[in-house]
Amino acid sequence: MTRLGMVIDTFRCIGCHTCAMACKLENNLPNNNWWNRVLTVGGEDMDTPGGIYPNLSKKYFTLGCQHCTNPACTRVCPVGATYKREEDGVVFQDYDKCIGCRMCMAACPYTGVRNFNWEEPQYYVGIQTGSGGAPTHKKHTVEKCTLCAHRLARGEEPACCQDSICPGRARYFGDFDDPSSKVSQLLARYGGEQLLSDMQTEPNIYYIDSRGAGKDLSIANAYKEALNKTAGSEAVVASH
Amino acid sequence: MLEDTPALESRALTRRGFLKTSALVAGALAAYGGTTLLSGCDQNSIVQMTSNDDTYANCICRVNCFGACRIKCTIREGKIVNFAPAPLLDPNYNRICLRGLTHFQRIYDPDRILYPLKRIEGTKRGTNEFEQITWDEAIELFSSKINEAAEKYGPQSLGIWGASGSLSTINGGGGTPSFMFRFCNFQGATNIQNSVDMAQSHGQSRVVGGNMSSGLGDLINSKYIVTWGYNATESTIHSWHLIADGIDAGAKLVVIDPTYTTLASKADKWFQVKPGTDVALALSLMNVIYSNNLHDVDFLTNYTCAPFLVKPDGTYLRMSDLGMPAQTIPAASPLSAPTVIDPIAVWDTATDAAVNSEDGLAKTPAIEGTFTVAGQKCKTAFSHLIDEFSKYDPEFASEIVGLTPMQIKELALICADGPVAHLSGYGNQAYSTGVTVGAALATLPAITGNYGYEGAQQGTHWKFFPGFNYMPTMFESLADAANMDMTKFHSAKTIPNMCLPDVLEKGTFGFLDSTTGTYKETDWSLKILWQYVGNPMSNTGGTNILKEKVFSKFDFVVTSDNTFTDTCLWSDLILPIPHYFEQAEVHASGEHGFIMYSEKALEPMGESKSDADILRALTPKVKEWKFDATANSGKGGYVWTGEYMAKFFTQTDDEYTQDILTSEYCANLNISVDSLKKNGCMYDGTNPGIPMKGADGRPTFLTETGKVMFYTEHPAPRVNWGQKFDIDFERLPRYKGSFEASSDDVDLRKKFKFVIMSERPRFRVHSSWWSAPWLRELEPEPIVKINPEDAKSLGINNHDYVKVSNDRGHAIAKAIYHAGIRQGTVVYPKGWQEHQHKDGHGWSDLVNPEPDLVGVNGNFMDVLANIELWKG
Structure with missing residues (x-):
């Protein structure tokens, strides 16, 4: 079996948004639409630390579809527009099938990783960006990270994990079912946290801290707390 | 080409109301973070493309962030659609950033010029009333203004001001040997030097002769990485993973910064110093190191000026003082000075006598003490330094720098436990005392011998290619330069931009009189301002003063740009230039050690012309002037030769670029236009990660003596116009309060409560990318980060708008609570254009444009102001 996913090193991540921008460029995302976002663990706003001097702390993590082994979204889709691909584990989103009911958005516990196009998608500049092959965005459909399925089909990594794209060298992509893969080795070495691991969704995005500089700062706990604080709202943690 | 771009389709269209629209857009983004008014296209026209017919070009992003990213651009159906890191020779340096991924939004910006x-x-001026004209009209207008002013006031009346908006070669700024630089010299115009981030290198050069950083690749060999005023994770994000590699290899990260930066959040130790006090800290560290006998006597004796004897008049005791005549070697060329050989003397403890420091006979020179030589009491340079740092014991320094004595001692022990990589940013030198920061930080590693071996380094990481041949900017041809034919030599005078208010007021500037060797106030009329590769109205301190005392004093203001900046708004003529990726160029400046060829991905859009092409179009109409001593009834003056400047600008881009790459340095590395075109990327000879040591394995310094010269016999200001300054103060790294941030003026500190610091955010480079919509989605409006305790005491809630003001002006921004801001300071991300601020005033309003008389350097951090709730 193949179980594709990512490992994100929160020590090396500096919250620069380059991966988020690479996603936007590759998938030609419409205005104000981000499939991969940078969240700050710390203060109330983006880039601000938590705590009081001198006991301050700050971390970043990126959030997109978690490509769960046991996704909540796929079970509720009435038309099979979102489904888990058996061959590689990608949780896919098919705009042609999507009827815009947004059941998947309600079912997914990772608030904000999906986006619904209420209107015709708008673009600042009249060109379609990216390496080519990303599906065209449509009004009244739900969309999200597909691990750049169109790139996977060409044997390439997702845009946010392509070679040298991450200025911090913090992002790794691979197959968790292959024990020799880099991502499996990183997990073996550093452990790794999953978001909302108690929801039985078994996400395939793992967060590690390669230096343990902020071991007391659990990404998972911070995410959970932030979700509780903003329950019922679309806003999640200090995002852009 | 994007023919259907909405900008300026009809010739009669004016830019009236441009700013209103843009401000509205910024407001809409800020308020809703959602719907936008910028949508420039009909989404139905977007057709799913396949990538089969794509072509690629490897282009260099040429802004001054030090990254120098080589970017693989994808061109599809004639448009640039994708960006990815292109390979450098060492893949560890392959890079792109969030801004680099949005270049298409600059290229196809609906508001592009x-x-x-x-x-x-x-x-x-400044009212945004523009009309489109043809190039013929623009050239006619501009050249006639230049000619009229030259005839009336002399050719120096044209001031050319370039910044660092492009650091390539032929169309570059930032000191590159560009075509524009050649024009400035040949025309005899005034080179207006963009005086930014130059103080530290001036102080550092005094001490070690140049930058002693061995590159970030060497960090894997360091025991400690100590950063000084270096916001690497924000301003130079590509340096972070190399720092992280050092940490992975075992180095401890120590951050000295008033602000809890992202880098500080990764650090083992963070020292929250007061802004503008790094020199006092460095002196206190030397104090602790010396008091604990942790200084390296062998290194000090053999590799520094420590044993050099200083006479009571402050100059070095030289062998000529002891009866050995000085030798003078005549100047090798009309452009160089004669060399005087007169070695400095040291005290030899073996023979109890002053002896030559250079003949190798003094086996045991004293590094401390005062000795009577030829009736004069001479003290060693190290004893002078000891006298200075002795004043800064940790208890005394504690109050100045804002650290506890224990913290200072802890940091000193770290500095003594090498190899240490002392990495400097440019934050700590953006004060009126910036030169001494450069000198002190270069001196500190010398005390412990922390130079010249793996893992030990000190400096910044901006590198300038050492292989350029500057002769083509001054001589008509390479052959003329080889023959030193001074009849074919042309040069311009330089005036730092910070002196402009004064020069324009008085109509004079102090230039060196070669006959007397003194500086003489010389009549100097400036009438026309031409700005290129820069946005001084936004990026220079004191916007109101700049408008009133600089821009308004020029008869005619011209700006070359492709985005409608604050500077364009205050211009009379705007010349459209291509985007970086629309012209082929060689690029050689940056943080990594590679020189690269930037391919042309697209044709220049609209009617844009490169700087070089503008000069080719302009110079056939610009008159050539020659000084005639008999003119003007014998008073001397410039007369028209009857010819035009075009004769000096006949070379193609490649021909000129090859000329400036014709040097021994380039030849040794096989660097030429052809080899760069063929290889794309080549080593530039400043390979990252190589310690600065000579062939014999000993440290080498770029000073005249080859040693660390922490005692400077004849300190000079960075730019000299005969100004008076305290020479003795400058001879050693000495601390004093700065103009404002660390001012000793009690009344001033009472009047203004906050030090206003800026950061260079990852969402812009200076003001570049100010309008890129994807970046504005992430960072929609100006903010100011404030410590919550300070904010609460002022009744300011998180996200309230605040007015930050001083006697020079004000700016409005959204307050963001940030517990990592030092109390008494605030930090704002810089680079917004004025209209992006509520009520239309920007941060640069607050910055002091007054030059300190030694560094003559932008004091961007040296700002005091007050903060209050803005009620709109």
């Missing part, structure tokens, strides 16, 4: 624009007759 694509045609020459002229301020409408009868309107005032």
Whole structure:
């Protein structure tokens, strides 16, 4: 079996948004639409630390579809527009099938990783960006990270994990079912946290801290707390 | 080409109301973070493309962030659609960033300047009333202004001001040997030097002769990485993973910064110093190191000026003082000075006598003490330094720098436990005392011998290619330069931009009189301002003063740009230039050690012309002037030769670029236009990660003596116009309060409560990318980060708008609570254009434009102001 996913090193991540921008460029995302976002663990706003001097702390993590082994979204889709691909584990989103009911958005516990196009998608500049092959965005459909399925089909990594794209060298992509893969080795070495691991969704995005500089700062706990604080709202943690 | 771009389709269209629209857009983004008014295209026209017919070009992003990213651009159906890191010779340096991924939004910006624009007759500058004109009209207008002013006031009346908006070669700024630099020299115009981030290198050069950083690749060999005023994770994000590699290899990260930066959040130790006090800290660290006998006597004796004897008049005791005549070697060329050989003397404890420091006979020179030589009491340079740092014991320094004595001692022990990589940013030198920061930080590693071996380094990481041949900017041809034919030599005078208010007021500037060797106030009329590769109205301190005392004093203001900046707004003529990726160039400046060829991905859009092409179009109409001592009834003056400047600008881009790459340095590395075109990327000889040591394995310094010269016999200001300054103060790294941030003026500190610091955010480079919509989605409006305790005491809630003001002006921004801001300071991300702020005033309003007389350097951090709730 193949179980594709990512490992994100929160020590090396500096919250620069380059991966988020690479996603936007590759998938030609419409205005104000981000499939991969940078969240700050710390203060109330983006880039601000938590705590009081001198006991301050700050971390970043990126959030997109978690490509769960046991996704909540796929079970509720009435038309099979979102489904888990058996061959590689990608949780896919098919705009042609999507009827815009947004059941998947309600079912997914990772608030904000999906986006619904209420209107015709708008673009600042009249060109379609990216390496080519990303599906065209449509009004009244739900969309999200597909691990750049169109790139996977060409044997390439997702845009946010392509070679040298991450200025911090913090992002790794691979197959968790292959024990020799880099991502499996990183997990073996550093452990790794999953978001909302108690929801039985078994996400395939793992967060590690390669230096343990902020071991007391659990990404998972911070995410959970932030979700509780903003329950019922679309806003999640200090995002852009 | 994007023919259907909405900008300036009709010739009669003016830019009236441009700013209103843009401000509205910024407001809409800020308020809703959602719907936008910018949508420039009909989404139905977007057709799913396949990538089969894509072509690629490897282009260099040429802004001054030090990254120098080589970017693989994808061109599809004639448009640039994708960006990815292109390979460098060492893949560890392959790079791109969030900004680099949005270049298409600059290229296809609906508001991009694509045609020459002229301020409408009868309107005032700054009111945004422009009309489109043809290039023929623009050239006619500009050249006639230049010629008229030259005839009336002399050719120096044209001031050319370039910044660092492009650091390539032929169309570059930032000190590159560009075509524009050649024009400035040949015309005899005034080179207006963009005086930014130059103080530290001036102080450092005094001490070690140049930058002693061995590159970030060497960090894997360091025991400690100590950063000084270096916001690497924000301003130079590509340096972070190399720092992280050092940490992975075992180095401890120690951050010295008033602000809890992202880098500080990764650090083992963070020292929250007071802004503008790094020199006092460095002196206190030397104090602790010396008091604990942790200084390296062998290194000090053999590799520094420590044993050099200083006479009571402050100059070095030289062998000529002891009866050995000085030798003078005549100047090798008309452009160089004669060399005087007169070695400095040291005290030899073996023979109890002053002896030559250079003949190798003094086996045991004293590094401390005062000795009577030829009736004069001479003290060693190290004893002078000891006298200075002795004042800064940790208890005394504690109050100045804002650290506890224990913290200072802890940091000193770290500095003594090498190899240490002392990495400097440019934050700590953006104070009126910036030169001494450079000198002190270069001196500190010398005390413990922390130079010249793996893992030990000190400096910044901006590198300038050492292989350029500057002769083509001054001589008519390479052959003329080889023959030193001074009849074919042309040069311009330089005036730092910070001196402009004064020069324009008085109409004079102090230039060196070669006959007397003194500086003489010389009549100097400036009438026309031409700005290129820069946005000084936004990026220079004191915007109101700049408008009133600089821009308004020029008869005619011209700006070359492709985005409508604050500077364009205050211009009379705007010349459209291509985007970086629309012209082929060689690029050689940056943080990594590679020189690269930037391919042309697209044709220049609209009617844009490169700087070089503008000069080719302009110079056939610009008159050539020659100084004639008999003119003007014998008073001397410039006369027209009857010819035009075009004869000096006949070379193609490649021909000129090859000339400036014709040097021994380039030849040794096989660097030429052809080899760069063929290889794309080549080592530039400053390979990252190589310690600065000579062939014999000993440290080498770029000073005249080859040693660390922490005692400077004849300190000079960075730019000399005969100004008076305290020479003795400058001889050693000494601390004093700065103009404002660390001012000793109690009344001033009482009047203004906050030090206003800026950061260079990852969302812009200076003001570049100010309008890129994807970046504005992430960072929609100006903010100011404030410590919550300070904010609460002022009744300011998180996200309230605040007014930050001082006697020079004000700016409005959204307050963001940030517990990592040092109390008494605030930090703002810089680079917004004025209209992006509520009520239209920007951060640069607050910055002091007054030059310190030694560094003559932008004091961007040296700002005091007050903060209050803005009630709108």
